[in-house]
Amino acid sequence: MKIIVLIKQVPDTYGDRRLDQATGRIDRGGDLVVDEITERAMEVALKEKDARKAEVVLLTMGPASSVDVLRKGLALGADRAVHILDEDLAGSDMLRTSAVLAAALRREGFDLVIAGNESTDGRGGALAAMIAERLGLPHATSLNTVAIGADNVAGERAGEQGTRAIHAELPAIVSVTERNPEARFPSFKGSMRAKKKPLDTVALAELGVAEPASRTTVLTATRRPARAAGRKIADDGTAAAELAEFLTSSRLI
Amino acid sequence: MPNILVLIRLSTHDTVDAHATALLAGAARLGTPIAVLVTDGPLGDGTIAALGRAGAAEVRHYISPEVDSALLTPMVDALATAAADTAPVAVLTENTIDGREVAGRLAVRLDAGMIVDVVDLRAAEGRAVATTSVLGGSYTVESAVEGGPLIATVRQGSLEGPVTVTEPEVRSEALPVSAVPSAAVEGVSETPVASNRPExxxxxxxxxxxxxxxxxxxxxxxxxxxxxxxxxxxxxxxxxxxxxxxxxxxxxxxxxxxxxxxxxxxxxxxxxxxxxxxxxxxxxxxxxxxxxxxxxxxxxxxxxxxxxxxxxxxxxxxxxxxx
The missing domain is CATH 3.40.50.1220 (TPP-binding domain)
Incomplete structure (x- = not known):
């Protein structure tokens, strides 16, 4: 079983995340981390590797700094990593990103692809399904639970109105929700071993994906004024009355 | 007026809910709203009337026995078929797990730009401009797409507006079984609605x-x-x-x-x-x-x-x- 995990580096949600107001792109100058949901995707793959034989390959598309998240994944137990690195990919929209990732996946070959359901920065929540559409494969996405069989994958799909039990024949594209277990911690041994594992860099030209260009254009990006703290009182027995008065005067009750 | 496709998902008892109504109102700002529905049987007169009250000028109804069993594919097929027929300038779906994935797959099929979690929509200089609220509401971004229709998922509860009540023209057709493989849906467990509290x-x-x-x-x-x-x-x-x-x-x-x-x-x-x-x-x-x-x-x-x-x-x- 060959499993490819899509992994992504994002600005730390604990930090002050910014947009470049000229381009509308995410400012990657702050603290960068592995998107937690893609770590959970990796954990699903590594569990399968622990239980049965599986080759786990990490794939990311991103700037040079993204190599850090691949190294971390290799230290956790992945076998190999592929980094799609090309200046021309900066600011790619979902249409273009899905085309580039689909081309890299096609080139690599796989039984199963596992992604996070939604990144913390772009929050698109559609990339796995878009890749499946490009590759003509089924997608079993937004899974709260994942059961990998010899020739199929099954699980519980999250939904606003309720959950659905779904399954798909392999090869397939899966995405996982945060209901899946957290990633394991790297060991010293794992980190040492990771240094010897293959980490390939692939340029856009090698994938032969000239089209489609990004089709979305940012017209304006404006920062919302920061919220200021209002009144703060310590309860001395009258706080509830004062709060009720505030709500009444604000016409909220 | 340009055509705007709106994917309508009927809620239980085939009713047209507030989210569907909001999508049609958003579409009316950009052009002529055309409701696209996929069901496994005929559409009731009550449903059609409700779509008309919500402002759908036209209803494109596709019948597929696979609508509940093949994950999302019938909806993608239906929108692609309707798009080929109506040349829309925008296609709107709800910003739900299903809505985003249907929109994404449609964007790939139509080779069109996609904008997710839209909170406002307007027409400007002949194109659709979408507003999004990103990084947890820290920024407000206006975007548009080039070279094809806008595929947008709309945040629930964000759009409203006046609509023209119509008696929509309804076209029903059978949707061919898709050539695209899908995940199979075996069972549904609906989240019980525990109270009369607002959503x-x-x-x-x-x-x-x-x-x-x-x-x-x-x-x-x-x-x-x-x-x-x-x-x-x-x-x-x-x-x-x-x-x-x-x-x-x-x-x-x-x-x-x-x-x-x-x-x-x-x-x-x-x-x-x-x-x-x-x-x-x-x-x-x-x-x-x-x-x-x-x-x-x-x-x-x-x-x-x-x-x-x-x-x-x-x-x-x-x-x-x-x-």
Whole structure:
């Protein structure tokens, strides 16, 4: 079983995340981390590797700094990593990103692809399904639970109105929700071993994906004024009355 | 007027709900709204009339026996068929898990640009301009697409507007079985609607509880205040992870994003991941024992105190005022 995990580096949600107001792109100058949901995707793959034989390959598309998240994944137990690195990919929209990732996946070959359901920065929540559409494969996405069989994958799909039990024949594209277990911690041994594992860099030209260009254009990006703290009182027995008065005067009750 | 396709998902009993109505109202700002529906049988007259009241000028109805069994593919096929026939300038779906994936797959098929979680839509110089609220509401971004229709997913509860009531022209046709392989849906377990409380995503008032509520039993206090205020119930991730409430109530980075008139945070420290999901609320009230809780930095009215003391008194005041 060959499993490819899509992994992504994002600005730390604990930090002050910014947009470049000229381009509308995410400012990657702050603290960068592995998107937690893609770590959970990796954990699903590594569990399968622990239980049965599986080759786990990490794939990311991103700037040079993204190599850090691949190294971390290799230290956790992945076998190999592929980094799609090309200046021309900066600011790619979902249409273009899905085309580039689909081309890299096609080139690599796989039984199963596992992604996070939604990144913390772009929050698109559609990339796995878009890749499946490009590759003509089924997608079993937004899974709260994942059961990998010899020739199929099954699980519980999250939904606003309720959950659905779904399954798909392999090869397939899966995405996982945060209901899946957290990633394991790297060991010293794992980190040492990771240094010897293959980490390939692939340029856009090698994938032969000239089209489609990004089709979305940012017209304006404006920062919302920061919220200021209002009144703060310590309860001395009258706080509830004062709060009720505030709500009444604000016409909220 | 240009054509705008709107994917309508009927709720239980084949009704056209508020979300569907909002999508049609959004479409009416850009052009002629055409409702696209996929069902496994005929469409009732009541449904068609309801679509007309919501402003659908035309209804494209596709019949597929696979609509509930082949994950999303019939809806993608239906929209692609309707798009080939109507040359729309925009296609709108709800910003739900299904809605985003249908839109994404359609964008690939039509080679069109996609914008997710749109909170506002307008026509400008012959094209559709979409507004999004990104990085937890810290930025407002206006975008458009080039070289094809705009595929947009619309945040629930964000659009409204005047519509022209119509008697829509209905075209029904059978949808051929798709050549694209799909995941198979074996069973559905619907989230029980536990109360008459408003829906979290679109509620005008939200009362949320965090770890400070201490247990599932004591979390009932959040529900009591919500009911006194006619509010929806939300929660922080900590409260969800502790099992006080189901995950559907989670507000924040990885849960629901809300933008109500009033947001009351009880026993919630206000980690940035929670604030991301609620900081665009008009008025924020926080009650927390910890005077240094970050939630106070964004609260319009903060009470440093014990929720188990303050909230029952507040409920009493609210109910006394009502009498």
């Amino acid at each position: 979290l995503r679109t509620a005008a008032r939200v009362v949320s509880g965090g770890r400070g509520l201490q247990s599932r039993e004591r979390f009932a206090l959040v529900e009591q205040l919500a009911d006194a205020l006619g509010a929806a119930v939300g929660a922080s991730r900590a409260a969800v992870d502790a099992g006080y409430v189901p995950q559907s109530a989670q507000v924040g980075q990885t849960g629901v994003t809300v933008s109500p008139q009033l947001y009351v945070a009880l026993g919630i420290s206000g980690a940035i991941q929670h604030r991301t999901g609620m900081q665009t609320a008009k008025t924020i009230v926080a009650i927390n024992k910890d005077p240094d809780a970050p939630i106070f930095d964004i609260a319009d009215f903060g009470v440093v105190g014990d929720v188990f003391t303050v909230v029952p008194q507040l409920i009493e005041k609210i109910e006394a005022d009502r009498r």
